[in-house]
Amino acid sequence: MFGNLIARINGRRKANKDSLHLYKYLVTHARSPRFYLPPFNVEDSIEGRFELILIHVFVVDLWLSTSNKHNLLRQALQETLVRDMDRSLREMGIGDMSVGKQMKKVGAALLGRLQSYKAALVTAQTQSDSKTGFAKIISRNIKGLAEDQAAMPLADYMICEIAALGLDDAYSRAPREFVFSGE
Numbered sequence: 001m002f003g004n005l006i007a008r009i010n011g012r013r014k015a016n017k018d019s020l021h022l023y024k025y026l027v028t029h030a031r032s033p034r035f036y037l038p039p040f041n042v043e044d045s046i047e048g049r050f051e052l053i054l055i056h057v058f059v060v061d062l063w064l065s066t067s068n069k070h071n072l073l074r075q076a077l078q079e080t081l082v083r084d085m086d087r088s089l090r091e092m093g094i095g096d097m098s099v100g101k102q103m104k105k106v107g108a109a110l111l112g113r114l115q116s117y118k119a120a121l122v123t124a125q126t127q128s129d130s131k132t133g134f135a136k137i138i139s140r141n142i143k144g145l146a147e148d149q150a151a152m153p154l155a156d157y158m159i160c161e162i163a164a165l166g167l168d169d170a171y172s173r174a175p176r177e178f179v180f181s182g183e
Contacts, residue, residue, distance in 0.1 A: 011072055019076035023084065026056040039153035043144040046092075050085075050106075051142045054113045055154070057081055059161045061114060062121070066167070082107065113141070121162065131155040 030052035036044040042052060057077065064074035085106045089099050120133030134155035135148040145151045 012076075015072035015076040016080075018073055019080045022060065022073075022077060023057075023080040026060060027053055027084075030056045035154075040157070041144060041150065042142055042154070045143065047143055050109070051113075051138075053081070054110060055117075055138075055158060056161075057110070058114055058117045059158065059165065059167075062118065062162065062167055063165045078110065081110065113137070117158075121167075124159075130159055134158050 031049065034040065035042045035052055036048070042048045060077065061074060064070040064077070082103065086099060086103055089102050090096075094102060116137045117134065120137055123133045124130035131152055132148070132155075135151040138151035138154050139145050139148050142151065142154075145154070
């Protein structure tokens with residue numbers, strides 16, 4: 001009885017630690033200057049940075065969702081993103097009374113993007129043009145990329161990242177083993 005409880009606590013601690021390292025890596029990657037220059041042209045603003053973080057979290061979340069053994073890490077990664085956004089809002093001076101409303105928007109954005117991008121991936125698997133669905137979602141959500149054509153480079157990037165993880169047909173193939181050292 002206590003052995004299972006201790007194992008769950010230790011598993012949760014490891015997932016929290018790994019998710020923090022993974023999240024920091026994703027944020028660092030999303031903040032790469034190349035995304036704010038041609039051909040991507042994402043506006044270097046709070047919203048632009050947030051959307052890039054969500055794109056990177058989506059790719060990793062997609063990979064984590066292909067195996068039940070990564071559920072704790074997947075959940076911990078999403079919680080880490082929410083905690084970081086809460087901290088960021090407070091640092092920007094948003095008052096305690098408004099943080100709750102803003103966090104509802106953050107949560108809705110996270111879940112909405114995860115669902116939208118997954119739907120675009122499923123559609124891409126049945127059609128020959130895999131970029132269009134991603135480009136439509138990107139152009140709808142990232143300021144400055146209002147036209148699908150402007151969003152195509154970022155859609156290409158997403159597709160390449162998904163393919164690099166072996167997720168181009170994510171639901172028909174077993175994922176690679178995930179070991180994150182936090183380096």
